[in-house]
Amino acid sequence: MSFIASLFQRNSIYVATIFGGAFAFQGFFDVAVTKWYENHNKGKLWHDVKGKFLDGGDEDEDDE
Amino acid sequence: MVSYIKGPAYKSVKSFAGANLPLLKTYAPNLILWGGAAGAGVATFTSGVPIFKSTFYAKIPYFGDYFTYNPDPEDVPI
Numbered sequence: 001m002s003f004i005a006s007l008f009q010r011n012s013i014y015v016a017t018i019f020g021g022a023f024a025f026q027g028f029f030d031v032a033v034t035k036w037y038e039n040h041n042k043g044k045l046w047h048d049v050k051g052k053f054l055d056g057g058d059e060d061e062d063d064e
Numbered sequence: 065m066v067s068y069i070k071g072p073a074y075k076s077v078k079s080f081a082g083a084n085l086p087l088l089k090t091y092a093p094n095l096i097l098w099g100g101a102a103g104a105g106v107a108t109f110t111s112g113v114p115i116f117k118s119t120f121y122a123k124i125p126y127f128g129d130y131f132t133y134n135p136d137p138e139d140v141p142i
Contacts, residue, residue, distance in 0.1 A: 012097035019104035023111055027130050046139075054138070 001009075007017050038045060077084040110116040111131075121131040 010094075010097060012094060012101050016097065016101035016104050019101060019108045023104060023108045026108075026111060027127065031130065047136075050139075 006013075008014055042048065077086065079087075107121075111121060117131040122128045124131075
């Protein structure tokens with residue numbers, strides 16, 4: 001009997017696998033999507049441009 | 065000489081509300097597994113609740129950092 005088939009033998013193990021898998025998957029999926037998004041928008045995100053605004057931002061507003 | 069007995073000797077198991085010890089022993093593995101399944105279900109549906117995150121999920125080894133929120137202090141509005 002394979003490992004996958006053993007998950008279907010008992011309903012309790014089946015349900016526990018689904019819930020445990022959901023708990024693990026939501027974390028991994030969130031991290032994966034966030035990493036992809038931040039890599040895709042590199043250079044445009046707040047933590048990339050923060051230095052530019054925080055260093056000279058106040059002085060620019062004073063001039064206007 | 066054969067010694068006869070009058071009838072079958074019945075014994076009753078102590079039970080409470082229809083449940084007795086041998087029956088509970090046979091149920092035990094299933095009840096434990098269902099308890100684990102229920103715990104996994106609770107964990108799934110409370111994985112976004114702050115008090116559950118800080119008291120339980122942040123203490124998971126290696127993966128616990130995912131459940132803690134550490135923003136840069138200058139990015140937090142006062």
